[in-house]
Amino acid sequence: MPVEFLTDEQAEAYGTFAEVPTRPELERFFFLDDDDRDLIALRRTDAHRLGMALQICTVRYVGRFLGEDPLAVPWEAVEYLAGQLGIADASCVKRYPERRSTVYEHAAEIQERFKYRDFTDRRWGRDLDAAVAQLRAEGHDIKDEDIARLSPLKDRHINFLGRYLFNIKASGPGQGLRPLRDPDASNEDDAEEE
Incomplete structure (x- = not known):
């Protein structure tokens, strides 16, 4: 039986910027690395450089590309980038979507470059099933009703907003599944963020 777990307001805000990112969020999700x-x-142009940066950071922050309206981003994020x-x-970015296909070409290029995959892709769903099976085999109590509600909530690289994309550099096709993180081991990523 389907269960609604989002309020009408949450469903309306799905895959969008519901509010202006905080300064720590800008520093975390909108920082441009090498x-x-x-x-x-x-x-070639500032408009395209800034538009590409917005797409890279938007998919990181809200978990999806904005497609039809790639400029539906808080101005603070545009200025930060x-x-x-x-x-x-920064207003040059208003010229970015003039050629609609550029926005989609850039999104495809970002997806390919950073190896983002659609969370609804069947292959990656099988990986999730395999991870659950491994946890159960290790003796963890995983209830079917919990599995039915699995949702990648906002955590580093996965949001519950829209179509989910995530980076799989570590476990691409032909490399098998990566080992699950040991919850008892220290997490270097968490230490770096503090």
Whole structure:
């Protein structure tokens, strides 16, 4: 039996910026690293560089590309990215979606470059099933009703907003499943974020 777990307001905000990202969120999700900058540097105009940066960071933050309206982003995020790219006039980004296919081409390029996969892809669903089976084999009590409600809530790289994308650099096709994280081991990523 289907269960609704989102309020009408939450469903309406699904896959969008419900509010302006906080300064720590900007620093975490909208920071451009060397890989991001390498891809952005291939663009010829400031509008395309800033638009590409917005798409990279939007998919990180809300978990999906904005497609039809790639500029439906809080202005604070646009200015934050423009500052990192040395773009004096952030309003140039308004020219980014003039050629609609550019937005989709960039999204496909980002998805390919960072190896993002659609969370609803059957292959990755099988991986989730395999992870659950492994946890059960290790003696963890995993209830079927909990599995039915699995939802990738906002955690580093996965949000519950829209179509889910995640980076699978560590376990691509032909490499098998990566081992599950040991919950008792220290997590270096958590230590770096503090």
